[in-house]
Amino acid sequence: MSKKIVVPSYLAAMDRAEADPSAARFWVGLDVGYKNTAVCVLDCDGAIVHQVSMKSSATEIGRYLRKNFKSHVTLIGIESGGLTPHLTTKLRAQGVQVVVLDARQVHRVLSVKRNKTDTNDARGIAEITRTGREYLTEVYVKSNLCFEIRAYLTMRDRLVKQRRETEAMIRGLVRVYGGRIEGGTETAASYRSRAIDQMCLIADTEGVDLRPRVLPLLDLCEGFYVEANRIERELELLAASNPVCRRFMEIPGVGTITAVSFYSAIEDPTRFRHVDDVAAYLGLTPRVYQSGESLTHGGISKMGNQLTRTHLVGAATVMLSNTRSFSTLKDWGLKLSKRIGFNKAKVALARKLAIIMFSLWRDGTHFMAKAADVPAHRALMQSRLPA
Template identity: 35%
Template sequence: MTYYIGLDVSVENTAICVIDATGHIEKEFSARCHPDNLATVLDPFSKMIGAIGLEAGPMSAFLADGLKQRGLDSVLMETRRDHAALSAVPVKTDRRDARGIAELLRMGWFQPVHLKIPVARDLRLMLSARDTLGRRVRELDNSVRGLVRGFGLRVPTGARGRFCDLVRDPIADNPVLEAAISPLLSARDAMAEEFTKLDKLVRDQSRNDDVCRRLMTIPGVGAVVAMTFRAAIDDPKRFRSSKSVGACFGLTSRRYQSGETDRVTSITKAGDASVRAALYEAAHVMLVRTNRWTPLKAWVMRVSARRCAKRAKIALARKLAVIMHRMWIDGTEFRTA
């Protein structure tokens, strides 16, 4: 007898459904959301397990690694496709979701998700922490600008390194304004200092990585963009074709065709948004700020003249994803001609 096990994961508990090859429910129960607890309750079925499935999510990598260390292989399932199937059920509960996941696993109606190695997850962790600090610094900058503007003070843009000094001097004569703004500036200084440290760590690690150094030979691709791409791809051989990388990160057009209707609309925006943003940023730098002339820049300039700058940047971002993946596979640097 072969069993298919669906896990519906939450923060505290995991709903579990065990079905056989015919779809008959063998057992439904729940357990604490930890590999030790899951391995214990699944042990009676360990010799007859066909597959264990769980949706990709914040805890999925931790649980999948833990189960594998305990001799239980699992499959991460793409959430959007699962949601389309599970949402057809009128009553939604964790128990029913676990049953639906087990059924999808048994029938093979799911899209497996690549489980990244710990090194790639560590790189992604550093990038996420850096982005979080950067966003918080910008949010505080904008908040302070808005607060002091009501008192007739304007902080010049483009002076991030001297931002606090430019604010402290004008507000020194207003006790109320100083009492309200000074804590924000202190918090902003502390976060900016930590951001600088983490940014340096990310850039140093990127420059010491062979793959990132090769990717950085492309005009417009810097240390952060290269590491973001490297952490997201993890294993370049998991893509059968370099052309599919752009679609993986949502840089291809969405299409709706039914009968006589056939519409091609904006990009799908599927996959990792941070990679999509990094590739778009690299495309913007190449198009606007890079003086080095290459056939790639000549191509995007023609697209920009024929369509518009935004579409040209999206097209270039998609092409950069293909080129960067191909360079990684071939172990080559960017050639200008």
């Protein structure tokens, strides 16, 4: 904004701010788009001071606020989204306070308006920031390192899924001609060998040569496998150099992927007041609906990071079915599976894992196989802390 603002509402607000310093407080709402961002500024009474649309650039937004509102901006509100971490980090570096609100909750609040426009959304976000922030969830913005780790985990997950989907497609193509590619392949090379054997058999018996069409797909599967392994090796090096992740991997069933995924999903354990809040944050606690005399406990909420929740459930499955070492945690999960079934038990064990991993991180302790050893070990670790 290079032009000077001459809107009457802005001039009147600045005159009040100069006359009464206590009134020099403004709240800003940003409705961020891929190219442009709608900006709305409110005064302490909720009246619109100025509205404008500008490029989605932290530099442009910061310059606009510094030039026109000096240091009178109390808080900037922005909803979570793809560009939110970058804009929030850059704006905070310029010395302004920014709060990130849950986009789903903001959408529910703004849906009461009849017309949905970027200008109305920015006005609504500014009003939520001014008066209703206590009722909405504030989103924690992670560091660049955590975003880099999450990017690696997402890429690996996508590569593994694409490889499995491509292999399933090839299996279906071969089955049309009576071929059968047995499952249980650990590597792309072993799957390729089995697929080529079946295509050669089909060429001999049916007179149909599928190799010119399927071999490029097999090359693609091998590429997926190689790239996913490369990412896993980098994550293993990262986990080996991180003392917190090394303590996580002391738990039977928790591997590199689960440890790194949980670490990057939480990042700062001090932002949770209670250990049970971690399970709720990851969507591993049941939904509760209460109205009058009715009280219903449903399935898990599945809120939060889906990928980390999947990793925790996978670790719980490995602990229940593949690990041989004894632990009180595993014994609890096995008894629970006999009572409520394996699928529900593994989700409950995943919730326990999230709480235990968070406790290890917060207290600086190590995993104890027997629950009876935990109090003594925790007291020992706390006694070693500097006074």
